[in-house]
Amino acid sequence: MTPVTGIDFERLTLRDALDLAILIEEEARDRYLEFAEQLATHDTPEVADFFARMSRIEERHRMELLERRRTLFGNTRSAVERRNIFDVEAPEYEAARAFMGVRQALETVLAAEVKAQVFFSEALPRVKDPELKALFEELRDEEVQHQALVNAELARRPEKPDDSEAYADDPVAQ
């Protein structure tokens, strides 16, 4: 299942590639925000805050890329659309859980970063343009860095099973 549809990597321009990267961050940003909302509505405040922070981080990445895009190409219309990408860096919906712990949330983020890294790695051989190659390598490497950060966080937290589910009330029929 390819997370990207309707894009011909061989014909991709630098502008398109930047737009693609921007959309990937945008999708991740929106997904983390959704998770933050879901978890806030379902009494999991600590992780809701965590995902809200993740959302802001992705937004920063997006803005940085957007800046670069504007400097190089101004505000010309993008040829790449949101509909072309599906969960490239955005974690899948099923990753969220009511009462999930921070460790589980970190693992979700880690998985998302790995997904993104794989995406850029696989895209690299199909891309000819040297500037594009440079961009994708940069983006791939960033994902690797992010993973390191997340792993560090994980290491700081003991791997004890999260028992908040045990404290929670039974589900309520509506």
Place this chain on the structure above:
Amino acid sequence: MIEDLVVGLAGSGGDGVVSAGESLLAAASAQGFHALMTKSFGSQIRGGESSCRVRLSTRKVLNPGGVLDVAVALNWEDFRRFGAELRIGPETVLIHEAKAGPPPQDLAPAGRMPREVIGVPLAELAKSSAGTDRAKTTVVLGLLSGWFGIPREGLDRGLQKKFAQKGEGLLEANRKALASGIAFAMEHPLASPRTLTLPVGASPKMLCDGNEMCASAAIFSGCEFFGGYPITPSTEVMQILARELPRYGGVVLQAEDEISGVGAAVGASFAGKKSMTATSGPGMSLKTEILGLASLAELPLVLLDVQRGGPSTGIPTKPEQSDLFAAAFSAHGDVLRPVLAPTSVEDTFRVTVEAFNLAEGYQTPVMILSDQEIAQRKETVDPIDVSRFELVERLRPTPEQLAGGYQRFSATSSGISPISHPGMEGGNYLAAGIEHDVNGAPTASGAIHAAMNEKRFQKLAPLQERTDLFERLGPPDAPLALVSWGSSAGVAREAFLQARMRDIPVKLLVPTLLYPVAEQLYRAFFTSVRAGLVLELSHQGQLYRVLRMFVDVPPGVTSFARSGAQPFRADEVVQRLAQQAETLR
């Protein structure tokens, strides 16, 4: 000379008893009489016992009448089956097929056997004139013409209507049968002759039944969608609309069941169109949940319930007035929806227009409680000047309201909030059966729920002031009260007139609006009252019970109620009123 004649005919379905009645009705109408015809059948689709009664008068006809002036029995078994509907008395002229022999001893209780009984060789006359004994009923029409003065031309036109399409020979044959009936009447005058006064300077009239009036009024009111399902005795409404409504740009859907019928109507209302459904008792039960949905979602809807014998499958072909509880109360939760009831064929038009106005104006389902008698009896109706009706459209949001922050269920002083519909830009909202806030978003908040219930009830408060939906006749300070609704009100009106002629101190109240109960109005009405009757056709006396829920009904006011299929007669109501008047002395 007589001004009023009630004729009852009974035989089996194959005899064409009902067609004869229709010819008689058409003749009467063409002549300028006021006339009314009811029919009654057995349960077979064809060929079961069959009867009709036709009442003609130079005065407005208020109900099908009590004891028959003329009874025609083609055979005794079938005639006997209609004992309740075709009541005979000493003054009745009883005409019967001679071959059937004299009337059985137990045909009528002691003291009620007709004094004038005439055996006519109907089958023989039919055979010799028309060549078949099936033309019996045409001979009967001739007899009625000869004995009671019903003009021949009118009857001839009736024959034309029935037989012209079925072959020229048949029409000629039946004309001969008519002539032979007239001849027999001339040769055998009645012992106590009575001839109908002919109407003078009569004006054109419509000839129609309650279902036709309801369908026409729906069209007139701007109805654009009908969703329903066949059920006796309301199916005609759907059939008429299926034929007519598309000509006006509307849509009629015969859905797969009662629930999807009203469901589609609610969907159409959500889409912004005036819509309706029609049914009878069993369908009412099924539609209950969707009615509740429409109330909670504050969607306009008109629902016609043509009441029949209940409960459950009951008696599909006979009238009863036992759906009031269901109309007012069914659907769980605190639901308030207006219930209207017409009292005659003519009244059905006005009440249907009113129902659409209330539905659209108050954004609520509105029930119309008709019954089998009103819905299916054919009646002459004076032309209706439709220009006197105002039509109400639902309150829609203004462009300013749509431009920013439109709230579908916003709090307003009247409780009525402007309603948008899909296609209206800026009016997007979530409609739901789930309790909701001003935006339509689901809520479980007790405070919001209370406020919304208050809104839904409050918006209907002006109905309490609608004195125009009540007919009150007679001296306001009369100590005796007669209250009635639906088809029974026709009998009540006649009883009221007769009672007044006997100086019985009675006043009449006929509500069109049955629910919510207009408490102030009833309180004022009952102030002077010490005794009286609430007249209705149901085992429990449902209006009587509902009134007692909301108003202090004086203890002397009793329920005069009985199960359907046994219609009231004016004379028995007058008798009770007279008895009560005695107790007041």
Place this chain on the structure above:
Amino acid sequence: MKDLLSPNDYKSPLKPIWCPGCGDYGVLQALYRALSAIGRPPHEIAFISGIGCSSRIPGYTTAYGFNTVHGRALPIAQGVKLANPDLLVIVAGGDGDGFSIGGGHVPHAIRRNVDLTYIVMDNQVYGLTKGQLSPTSPQGLKTVTSPLGSIEQPINPLLTVLASGAGFVAQATPADMPGMTALIEEAIRYPGFSFVNIQSPCITFGEEDQQLKAHKSRMKTLASLGHDPANQLAALDLARAYGTELYTGVFYRNATPPPTYDAQIRQRKAELQRGEPRPRSRVLDGYLRAGGGPTS
């Protein structure tokens, strides 16, 4: 004039009540995307649903929504569409809403062929009411209302809908977001009754081996099997595997869709209203003629 509508233009501020991890979140996202691709503005869309977790979905979009009563979304939606055929009408609900209490309405909606799209979020359980048996639960499933294991055979929604003659029948899973999005879009575009059965697992009451992770490994696209969607018989055959196999894609698409019910109504209206327009105020004229009086 607004630019092309983005998926977020279809997102309402209402927060879903669905448990985090619910398959319906994916369906909602796919819906935003599909609607954005089709481009009808939210105010021209009527989104009708019944009762159940998945039936809450209209409120999470900016379209006109109508969250009706259990099992009756299809007839109500048909009323909406027939009253205003210019609207884009979508119907949604769960397997219980659609095939238990609503089951009686399904064949009629199909044979009536009003142009609408019916999306069923099938999770083999009654989630909103806490985990009872549903009509698509596999035989033997132990639930709170079948503690010893269900005795009944499940209904096969794909076979039922195909056998009733639907012109577009597909199945999808949020485990394949691009595939599901494309199918929803295609279903909406199909002119007539279209059906998408979405295997959308219940994270709280569904079986562990039925979650999206399992979908990823189990699912097989119909295309990969070489299926030709124009072949109704082949579609019926493949649909029989419902419950055993998770086939995604288009089972059947009628290559020559017949005119929809609403299109035919439109045509009839046009024909009937040719010539003199008929004022509603003259509706009683016919009864005067029937009365046969002096002026008739």
